[in-house]
Amino acid sequence: MSESFRMGELFSGPGGMALGARLAAQATEGVELLHAWANDYDLDTCRTYRRNILVPEYGEDAKVVDSSTELPVGGGGIVHQNVHDLDIDALGDIEGFAFGFPCNDYSLVGEWKGLAGTYGPLYSYGVKVLASKKPKWFVAENVSGLRGANEGRAFKQILEHLQRPDDGPGYTIVPHLYSFDDYGVPQRRQRIVIVGIREDIDVEFRVPSPEIYKDVDVTARTGITSPPIDRRAPNHEFTRQSKNVVDRLNHIYPGEHAFSPRVVKVLPKHLRIKTKTTISTIYKRLEPDKPAYTVTGAGGGGSHMYHWSASRALTNREKARLQSFPDDFIFEGLKDSVRKQVGMAVPVKGAEAIFTALFKSFARAPYPSIDPNIEVAKILSPGHLGQS
Template sequence: MIRIISLFSGCGGLDLGFEQVGDYKTVWANDFKHEACETFRNHFGDVILEGDIEQVDPYTNQDIPECDIILGGFPCQDFSIIWKRPGLDGERGNLYKSFLRFVDAKKPKAFVAENVKGILTANKRKAIRQIIEDFQNIAPGYVVIPHLYNFAEYGVPEYRERVLIVGIRSDIGFDFKHPKPTHGTASGLQPLVTVGDAFKGVEEVPFNNEQLRVTERTKTIISLIPEGGNFTSIPKDSPYYVKGMISHVYRRIHRNEPSKTIIAAGGGGTWGYHFPENRPLTNRERARIQSFPDDFVFFGNTTEVRRQIGNAVPPVGVHALAKALKPLFSGDFTPVDLTARLEELKNMPFEVRYAEIMKPL
């Protein structure tokens, strides 16, 4: 069994993706949102501590077990490209240091931290540079390898770009490489999974599938937007024209494509909308887009469930990564000198390092 400690767990999408490939098991977790903890506990068992992670001391708390890997998506609001980006100066940006404390205390063989694309450019790239340096400097040193994933390229019916920061303990010598995409239009890849594929039979799912009440005006607005379109499809001289700051406003799905990114919150028509029906998506439809299985039940009211789904890592999107890490824990690999590699990375100009991060696989 590969033991997982899960931080900023939310409803457990990242953990679920790892457990679905076999051998991984979450043994301890933490989140501060009650409803998310209820959802997590219902699926993974009573292993999650509900409360403020900044009040948990991983060095002295005897209830926190040893682990092989630490997973987590530290809060991303201060790095998001949708909102203003104070980055490390933000109220929540430094919560990653709690993740850092756990890695320092438990010395796992590896860690995986998930965040939004905006982390790569926040504070003029100083945020990602500082985060990498901080993890590198945890004794005995971690080789830190961030990469920008588009989860549609890994079997998720959604164009969702997220950064996965993988750290490998340098004294182990596991030469980790991010897995290449499995889905796409190139030769040899599986076809992209579409919303139409994802929605087959969704109306029969009994959990989290209630339709939201919608006004007649909203129905009319949606009816003016074609499949795959958004508020910009409405003529500006129309009495139903609406202004929007982001492309998610009145965004309709396209049945023959992956969905645009499912988001966690927001008003102004940001729920995501069906096609051909003139209505918002149900939470179960959103969960299908995020690749959750139908027996994964979310707890809370519709707004809270929407938040859990939108904040989650799509489980299927990390299957390839979880498989790529397995040899590290089984010992089925040829060790390399990661100590030298770590020193090389520390001395590399960050512009060169950044180019490596952004390079396609």
């Protein structure tokens, strides 16, 4: 059985989800994938998506447009527009849909406002796409903190709306908390991914087993150095570190940070961080023989991720390696913009593992699977609150 999917994306980011889906489709016999349209509010991000995702499929005719009414009729465009202003009905028809709705209000390192925050309700635009376009499947991604936001009410509401979009078809949903280092990504990054298949389609998605990735070397050392990065590689600009930063890093051991007890004992007073709170990622060095800690897209001094032996911050290309982007994936924009894009992206190999399972499900091809670690029935049962 052959399947052809046109895929749309909201909150697309630079293209981690899209590239993972493309690689999965290429590796699955009988499945074709076309990236029909996408949307993101950041212009550099849109340009990155165009360059790496759309141009390979549509050539230089691929466009970044300012509204969905300007999208090319046959596909091949990304809309640079705030989702609040997006004309969803004007977007083209699709069979597949992906959206990594903003995580700011669900992250455990933020204020955890959930649905009461600025970003918390943005998932609803994905629900509107489901109701309007009625795709055969969708893939939604967010941080692990989503489960506990608003004492569990946010997650329950989101699952209800994804399962039963207003005026739309019903979906069978499979949420699961993935640890992407179990799926070939050289980084500890836990994310909730919800896969939905339209109820009238006789296809069952199962969570892919990490067993087939058990022999993949996901250490930070291998991720960054194998193969070596060409010094002239794009997005590989080195940060010029101040003397104080270099001196501070010289007192920090791999896997430790500026507030580690052993470091504080040896750190000269003028190099200590004087704050009321201690944050475990400030001036934290990688442990070369373990997966990296989570790559982020923002933060002030000391939050850039630091090499295990060289006294410097990682380059954006090294961080992109930890997010499993290939070196020929070029990010548009200045260094700070690229940092944000890399940190906000879905790891390519993590997305590829999930889409491979999804596409094999449609192709009726066997694959090893595990039970989901989030129970939909339990969460949606009357009176249930809190984490599953």
